[in-house]
Amino acid sequence: MSQALMEPFSSQLNLETGVIAQAQIIRRTLSDMRTMFADRAAAERILAEEGDRLIYEVYAVPLPEEEGQILHSTTIIYPGRVGDEFHMTKGHFHEKRARAEIYVGLAGEGYLVLQSEEGEVRGVPMQRGTIAYVPPLWAHRTVNTGATPFAFLAAWPGDSGHDYGTIEQTGFARLLVNRDGQPTFVDNPHWRR
Numbered sequence: 001m002s003q004a005l006m007e008p009f010s011s012q013l014n015l016e017t018g019v020i021a022q023a024q025i026i027r028r029t030l031s032d033m034r035t036m037f038a039d040r041a042a043a044e045r046i047l048a049e050e051g052d053r054l055i056y057e058v059y060a061v062p063l064p065e066e067e068g069q070i071l072h073s074t075t076i077i078y079p080g081r082v083g084d085e086f087h088m089t090k091g092h093f094h095e096k097r098a099r100a101e102i103y104v105g106l107a108g109e110g111y112l113v114l115q116s117e118e119g120e121v122r123g124v125p126m127q128r129g130t131i132a133y134v135p136p137l138w139a140h141r142t143v144n145t146g147a148t149p150f151a152f153l154a155a156w157p158g159d160s161g162h163d164y165g166t167i168e169q170t171g172f173a174r175l176l177v178n179r180d181g182q183p184t185f186v187d188n189p190h191w192r193r
């Protein structure tokens with residue numbers, strides 16, 4: 001059986017901002033993530049007093065989510081904190097756990113945070129030019145620990161799938177918070193396996 005030929009194409013990435021022209025844009029606001037920050041009272045206070053807040057945007061190049069494709073997108077995490085905890089992405093395992101991912105830092109500074117199924121946590125600092133590798137089996141999220149937007153390019157196999165539910169239920173075992181101006185990992189009081 002022969003596969004239909006897909007036309008080659010390119011996308012235009014703004015290396016300074018991380019914006020990909022004519023991409024599909026997904027926006028995540030605080031109201032989408034109100035239970036994901038450890039200080040839920042702080043999240044509710046922000047929503048009540050300031051209204052909703054843009055946490056991050058994803059610019060995805062539209063491609064079929066199937067084996068053989070290499071999906072790619074950029075993410076821009078806006079600076080800020082909810083309580084002491086820095087703005088971050090929701091984080092996920094790949095549905096097919098044995099699928100890796102590559103991140104390339106474009107702007108700002110932050111961390112790639114990874115967690116194994118057993119709850120081991122690792123943090124990889126990222127800045128412009130960093131190539132960070134998510135090996136198979138690790139859940140991953142990114143965190144903006146700087147004062148400017150943190151942007152990076154990501155690429156992953158087309159049949160990876162996304163499992164957001166596990167992280168939504170358990171959270172990450174460790175959180176990245178501001179301690180005296182320094183990004184610091186602390187235990188998540190809400191974490192359960």
Ligand SMILES: [Fe+2]
Nearest residue numbers: 094101140156
């Ligand atoms: Fe991923």
